[in-house]
Amino acid sequence: MTNPTLHRQRFGLALLFSLALPLLANAGEPLPSWHDGPAKNSIITFVEAVTDPSGKDFVKPAERIAVFDNDGTLWSEQPAYFELLFALDEVKRNAPQHPEWKTTQPFKAVLENDHKALVATGMDGILKIFGATHTGMTTDAFDDYARTWLSQARHPKTGKPYSDMIFQPMLEMLDYLRSQDFKTYIVSGGDTAFMRAFAEQVYGIPPEQVIGTTFVTAFQFKDGKASIVRTQKLAHNDDGPGKPESIDAVIGRRPILAFGNSDGDLQMLQWTAAGPGKRFTGLVHHTDAKREWAYDRTSDIGRLDKALDEAKSRGWTVVDMAADWRRIYPFDPPATEQVQ
């Protein structure tokens, strides 16, 4: 027996599904800029396991916390942490208001582009530069300075804005995780406010999911005007053990996925790995001198030594940038499949 109405309704449904197909096709395969291989496979295997409601490893959406280091993990960090380059540029921009800097280290070295003299000022010099460029202003003013620099400054090697030097494969991973109801966080040594100036636009990570190094601030209310001033006193150094500490303080849940690239991420990975249930811990290994930079055990920036040993001994995912990533930056042409 044939029911013409039912047929017509079925046809309607078919039409609806065919309209939806392009959307589904757009969603496509996750991680298109990753070569097929153990790294890509470990990510997808993990995500499928914790999102399968009938599986033993299922994690409910509210607990799908994923944390990412920023420098060297989501964007490049050579020839120096980009935030340090911002600070050096800020010294130059502010020099006219500080004539004493011409004769005072570390500022003199910055103004004279004297790299050797700058390095000689050591950590004390770096802290003075950060103090002068990151504190003593309102939070609103600092946000303006950071955004202005990010829009104007260009990287010395690529000539690109710094916020273009983000890793396309990691962007795809962030998107993939969010499509699977993960909440993606940055947990990084950079200044929280500096990272917030680009994280939402560049990574799709809102300010409340950016955790970093912070200074003590002071609320002020004068003549009906409210402001928050950044003081020179360090509140939290978000590096090494500071990472699990800030994760606990700010998120209050242990992540089920953590990604870093250096020994400064080791404790965050240990904290993540030590939780109950299935966990993912990954490291970006900078192995691509041609398309990015190659460095690890002896580098001053982003040293990857102890964490690399621990990753190898514990079976953590180590991403070999040269072998695992089809392309590095969004502005790179899509690479064709390479013979490994």
Added chain:
Amino acid sequence: MTNPTLHRQRFGLALLFSLALPLLANAGEPLPSWHDGPAKNSIITFVEAVTDPSGKDFVKPAERIAVFDNDGTLWSEQPAYFELLFALDEVKRNAPQHPEWKTTQPFKAVLENDHKALVATGMDGILKIFGATHTGMTTDAFDDYARTWLSQARHPKTGKPYSDMIFQPMLEMLDYLRSQDFKTYIVSGGDTAFMRAFAEQVYGIPPEQVIGTTFVTAFQFKDGKASIVRTQKLAHNDDGPGKPESIDAVIGRRPILAFGNSDGDLQMLQWTAAGPGKRFTGLVHHTDAKREWAYDRTSDIGRLDKALDEAKSRGWTVVDMAADWRRIYPFDPPATEQVQ
């Protein structure tokens, strides 16, 4: 001309809508435990203004940040902050491991229920009690202690679990805001970890949206086991100016709605009110000696004095608990409409 298929499809649509009606009815009028009046009206008027996409006051969902004090705003705070009552109970629970407490203040006073001697130990005594009960253990252990106490302890006046002594009208407000894509935060003087032990279950506020007072913690990794230990060093006192400071540090966006009940909330309200665009700032005024407690300008707990003056002079919403709320606690019988 009549097309029977089209009619049938229309009937199908009508059926679908009728099935959806009970759901719509369930959503119902917002804020049913609030009497009609200026307080309820100011909340609804504000929410409708900032969520109307065609209105001049529209705020996009990502920026709909709402912050609430906890003690005295979301739950009661008499005869003492509930967390202090937890700390006193913890002193008693731990006394067998600390024989020296029998002869040492402030612990001796706690163990002997000597209120006068306890008060005489002053802020120094309170800090010692908090140090002994809130620090020196792992974050996991503290969470266990808080949850155990919350499940077992009973309020001296009502005989109810403390987490039942939450304000039904405020629960409805939290739900209403979330239904309108607000992100609801607690920003309160209590210990962050203590509040997280009940905020998700009781208020529907997840741990990452609970901001409070914090202690410096220390990550430890021994024999493959990771833990975070709470130290005695205060990291942030989330009271008064500490509230806008923590909002800036943790959320990184200025709220568009803030609710408190005491002078300790004044700066959070000032910070919220001073932002651009339409803002809502509210205070719970404890005026109901019969159903809850009545106190304001001279109270040691939850003093509402300067903030009340500022609310009146600036037209902030002041909730008169006795007049504005049909019922106080979820366990109260629903009150009938009262003649004002």
